[in-house]
Amino acid sequence: MRTILLVAADEWRFWRRSRLAMLALGLLLVLVAASATLTALRVANEAEARALLQSEAEETYRSQPDRHPHRMVHYGHYVFRTPPPLAMIDPGVDPVTGQSIFLEGHRQNAAMFADAKTGATAGQLADMSPAVVLSLFAPLLLIAMGYSVMTRERENGTLGPLLAQGVSPLTLIAGKGLALASVAGLTLLPLVLTAAVAISKGETLAATAVFLGSFSLYLLVWCALIIAVSSLSARRASSLTILVVVWILLVLIVPRIAANVAASVAPAQGKIEADFAVLNELRSMGDGHNAADPAFEQLKANLLLQYDVASVEDLPVNFRGIVAETAEADLTAVLNRFAEERMATEVRQVSLLRSFGWISPALALREASMTSAGTGVEAHHKFLRDAEAVRFDFVQGLNRVHAEQLAYADDIKRSSDPEAERRTRVSSENWKVLEDFHFVPPPSDTRVEGALAPLARLGAWFALLFGLVLFSARGLKL
Amino acid sequence: MGEFALSADRLSVKRGGLLALRDVSFEVRAGEVFALLGGNGAGKSTTLLSFLGLLKPEAGEARVLGQSAHDNVAAARKQIAYLPEAATLYPHLSAEENISYFLSLAGLRRDKSAINAALERVALQPAARAQRMERYSKGMRQKVAIALALLREAPILLLDEPTSGLDPIAIDDFNILIGDLARSGSTVLMVTHDVYGACQVASRIGLLRAGELVGVFDAPADGRIDTDAVHAAFAGRAAS
Numbered sequence: 001m002r003t004i005l006l007v008a009a010d011e012w013r014f015w016r017r018s019r020l021a022m023l024a025l026g027l028l029l030v031l032v033a034a035s036a037t038l039t040a041l042r043v044a045n046e047a048e049a050r051a052l053l054q055s056e057a058e059e060t061y062r063s064q065p066d067r068h069p070h071r072m073v074h075y076g077h078y079v080f081r082t083p084p085p086l087a088m089i090d091p092g093v094d095p096v097t098g099q100s101i102f103l104e105g106h107r108q109n110a111a112m113f114a115d116a117k118t119g120a121t122a123g124q125l126a127d128m129s130p131a132v133v134l135s136l137f138a139p140l141l142l143i144a145m146g147y148s149v150m151t152r153e154r155e156n157g158t159l160g161p162l163l164a165q166g167v168s169p170l171t172l173i174a175g176k177g178l179a180l181a182s183v184a185g186l187t188l189l190p191l192v193l194t195a196a197v198a199i200s201k202g203e204t205l206a207a208t209a210v211f212l213g214s215f216s217l218y219l220l221v222w223c224a225l226i227i228a229v230s231s232l233s234a235r236r237a238s239s240l241t242i243l244v245v246v247w248i249l250l251v252l253i254v255p256r257i258a259a260n261v262a263a264s265v266a267p268a269q270g271k272i273e274a275d276f277a278v279l280n281e282l283r284s285m286g287d288g289h290n291a292a293d294p295a296f297e298q299l300k301a302n303l304l305l306q307y308d309v310a311s312v313e314d315l316p317v318n319f320r321g322i323v324a325e326t327a328e329a330d331l332t333a334v335l336n337r338f339a340e341e342r343m344a345t346e347v348r349q350v351s352l353l354r355s356f357g358w359i360s361p362a363l364a365l366r367e368a369s370m371t372s373a374g375t376g377v378e379a380h381h382k383f384l385r386d387a388e389a390v391r392f393d394f395v396q397g398l399n400r401v402h403a404e405q406l407a408y409a410d411d412i413k414r415s416s417d418p419e420a421e422r423r424t425r426v427s428s429e430n431w432k433v434l435e436d437f438h439f440v441p442p443p444s445d446t447r448v449e450g451a452l453a454p455l456a457r458l459g460a461w462f463a464l465l466f467g468l469v470l471f472s473a474r475g476l477k478l
Numbered sequence: 479m480g481e482f483a484l485s486a487d488r489l490s491v492k493r494g495g496l497l498a499l500r501d502v503s504f505e506v507r508a509g510e511v512f513a514l515l516g517g518n519g520a521g522k523s524t525t526l527l528s529f530l531g532l533l534k535p536e537a538g539e540a541r542v543l544g545q546s547a548h549d550n551v552a553a554a555r556k557q558i559a560y561l562p563e564a565a566t567l568y569p570h571l572s573a574e575e576n577i578s579y580f581l582s583l584a585g586l587r588r589d590k591s592a593i594n595a596a597l598e599r600v601a602l603q604p605a606a607r608a609q610r611m612e613r614y615s616k617g618m619r620q621k622v623a624i625a626l627a628l629l630r631e632a633p634i635l636l637l638d639e640p641t642s643g644l645d646p647i648a649i650d651d652f653n654i655l656i657g658d659l660a661r662s663g664s665t666v667l668m669v670t671h672d673v674y675g676a677c678q679v680a681s682r683i684g685l686l687r688a689g690e691l692v693g694v695f696d697a698p699a700d701g702r703i704d705t706d707a708v709h710a711a712f713a714g715r716a717a718s
Contacts, residue, residue: 017570157566164560165583
């Protein structure tokens with residue numbers, strides 16, 4: 001171990017005396033630190049702003065005056081997705097999926113206000129999250145600093161004297177690997193500090209450990225690859241060329257190919273196409289605003305039978321409210337089915353994309369990072385489902401008020417009779433059917449469990465490359 | 479130490495797919511200075527690397543203190559101080575830093591005064607010792623490598639073209655140094671194509687040609703090896 005540390009320390013001495021190495025390291029550290037600071041500030045501001053907007057939206061809704069409950073169904077309400085603490089490092093899909101939804105009766109609106117479409121933050125540096133910077137550029141730094149760790153010794157002729165001191169090839173390689181791993185560790189430092197802030201904001205230790213572990217393993221994969229290529233290459237130029245080509249393939253090209261393959265194999269309907277499909281199906285259902293719609297004849301007959309009355313005017317409940325409630329339930333079932341189908345397609349696409357993590361460690365890292373941070377597609381789907389639950393509950397709550405607190409006779413003539421219209425206004429106390437919304441990402445255990453598969457992919461990469469390192473040590477020649 | 483510090487027993491070694499040594503056999507006694515002479519590509523450096531266990535023999539064996547160098551690499555290297563041909567040390571380090579680092583890799587620690595004494599012994603100017611070696615001449619680098627070999631205090635020295643790049647005065651000083659080391663009990667195996675220098679310091683000279691040992695010259699009890707005879711054999715003609 002002593003010799004390994006000596007070799008590692010000497011490698012650091014070499015880097016310290018190399019302006020290029022220090023410049024590259026300094027640049028990346030500044031970039032990671034800057035992106036960590038800017039992203040953390042941006043996410044913290046957004047979290048605060050969204051929480052404030054959420055409470056303001058709830059306040060606004062509940063402070064509406066007395067009015068007809070169905071007007072409140074259409075008045076609508078906003079819910080906001082507050083980012084989880086680790087979004088300070090990896091905002092995940094948040095910038096592209098939208099962060100709030102307008103909830104109203106009879107519709108499931110898409111999430112909106114995606115930052116990627118609206119942001120003009122700090123020269124776009126804030127969009128370059130620490131997760132992106134590390135996954136893209138840390139391997140390049142490691143390549144710049146490590147491509148010659150072994151080829152340099154061979155080309156300079158120092159390999160023979162080193163081995164002649166009794167240093168085994170494996171010890172030499174381990175020392176070089178340790179030095180390179182310590183560079184990787186240094187680049188992770190801003191992440192560790194930001195993760196500590198995330199823990200102070202309520203993130204669990206387990207999720208944070210898995211999150212940081214995935215970045216550590218990713219960088220170790222690159223360290224092992226660089227050491228193996230440098231050990232097996234005869235010249236510095238060939239080592240550098242091989243590593244840069246591999247970086248382009250694994251970090252840039254394979255993820256692009258994976259996204260295209262996923263979109264081709266599991267194609268998603270376009271927005272217009274999907275909306276038409278929904279409309280087509282809804283057209284066969286009754287209009288909830290029209291109690292005379294033939295689609296509700298059976299409902300009417302059942303109610304008359306149930307309450308043993310001759311006409312809807314004699315019902316103890318407002319037939320229009322019952323129709324609205326029934327129509328909303330039927331419509332929601334259809335909308336939910338389409339939404340679940342769309343989400344299932346997205347999950348299929350994401351699963352296909354993720355399976356490319358066996359080919360690209362950058363993809364495996366992205367999955368592990370977003371899943372453990374709670375900023376992946378699963379978290380977004382949870383937001384959509386949570387928001388829909390809120391929408392359905394308050395709309396049906398209002399429909400229930402409509403059915404139980406409004407007289408049918410007043411309701412049908414409220415457009416022509418001002419007195420009837422006044423009597424159909426219910427107390428604003430009823431707006432309290434709207435529950436407070438605070439989005440919470442999937443629980444820590446679920447996120448940790450979800451990150452195990454991509455971690456296993458990174459582990460497989462590391463095991464494979466570690467084997468290659470051992471092989472290169474056995475075959476280390478002068 | 480046994481009778482033979484180093485021995486090559488029918489040693490054949492391939493390098494780059496070609497047979498660089500063929501059936502070479504010789505012994506170096508403890509306390510002896512043995513020089514291997516030969517032209518470029520004769521197999522001189524390959525012989526040294528075989529004793530360091532850095533090359534796997536195709537056939538035969540290179541032994542250090544009676545043990546196979548290839549099978550007992552760590553044990554063999556502990557007994558050996560090796561001076562490579564190109565005196566390749568780290569250009570980003572000073573002479574003192576290089577020596578200190580390489581010694582520590584060998585598990586040795588020498589204080590600054592011992593390092594300075596060794597550098598003094600090889601006549602490296604004091605002003606140059608703290609400078610990075612990237613500014614050193616070839617001769618200066620060679621001196622540092624020799625100082626490192628001396629500080630190893632190993633019983634066996636393997637020297638690959640040790641006087642290459644040295645000026646005539648430094649070569650004379652080096653030859654005196656080798657003589658002193660041999661008298662103090664060190665075993666020296668040096669490879670060179672400097673016939674004159676080899677005859678000055680070696681008690682025996684082996685002549686390698688195209689990977690084969692074609693002759694061994696012994697110094698008479700009362701003097702040095704006949705330079706003319708060795709030169710003639712090296713050049714491939716009979717001595718006049």
